[in-house]
Amino acid sequence: MKYAALLRGINVGGKNKLPMKELIELFAAAGCTDVETYIQSGNVVFKAPATLAKRVPQIITQKIAERYGYQVPLIVRSAAELAKVVDENPFLARGAAEKELHVYFLADKLAAAALDAQRSAPDEFVLQGREIYLRLPNGMGRSKLTNAYFDSKLKTICTARNWATVLQLTALTDS
Numbered sequence: 146m147k148y149a150a151l152l153r154g155i156n157v158g159g160k161n162k163l164p165m166k167e168l169i170e171l172f173a174a175a176g177c178t179d180v181e182t183y184i185q186s187g188n189v190v191f192k193a194p195a196t197l198a199k200r201v202p203q204i205i206t207q208k209i210a211e212r213y214g215y216q217v218p219l220i221v222r223s224a225a226e227l228a229k230v231v232d233e234n235p236f237l238a239r240g241a242a243e244k245e246l247h248v249y250f251l252a253d254k255l256a257a258a259a260l261d262a263q264r265s266a267p268d269e270f271v272l273q274g275r276e277i278y279l280r281l282p283n284g285m286g287r288s289k290l291t292n293a294y295f296d297s298k299l300k301t302i303c304t305a306r307n308w309a310t311v312l313q314l315t316a317l318t319d320s
Contacts, residue, residue, distance in 0.1 A: 147318040152187030153218040153304035218302040224318035236280045246308035249277040253301040265289035
């Protein structure tokens with residue numbers, strides 16, 4: 146089965162430099178096959194048995210910490226889970242422009258959350274399962290709906306991807 150690993154904060158703004166070739170090697174050494182990266186910001190597509198895919202976040206984050214000296218949150222989604230994310234985006238049904246859409250992928254599924262819907266108006270978000278769908282008309286850089294906000298309020302880790310990247314990762318895991 147194919148999966149996408151989403152690493153947070155890799156090669157962004159000159160921080161946490163990690164060459165993609167070396168990242169591929171880490172996944173291969175962990176037992177993953179057909180490993181490839183998409184853009185330089187920590188998106189890895191790979192094949193693995195489900196039992197290994199569940200352990201990938203722990204294995205890879207430990208290897209990165211040992212080799213590079215920093216902690217990197219890592220979240221994994223299967224091809225089927227990514228396809229569901231695409232199919233269930235509530236903002237698409239409302240006709241939102243794709244360039245305004247983003248998704249936060251959460252490490253854990255939450256039953257309920259106390260989030261401030263007006264925190265960053267006119268930005269909007271919808272929490273569904275292990276994803277937070279966002280419509281950010283002024284862009285991610287101007288929004289107060291940040292990793293730090295959601296991590297602290299939800300007591301989990303998350304990482305964001307723009308809609309174009311979500312679509313590309315879905316296509317890469319579907320092939």
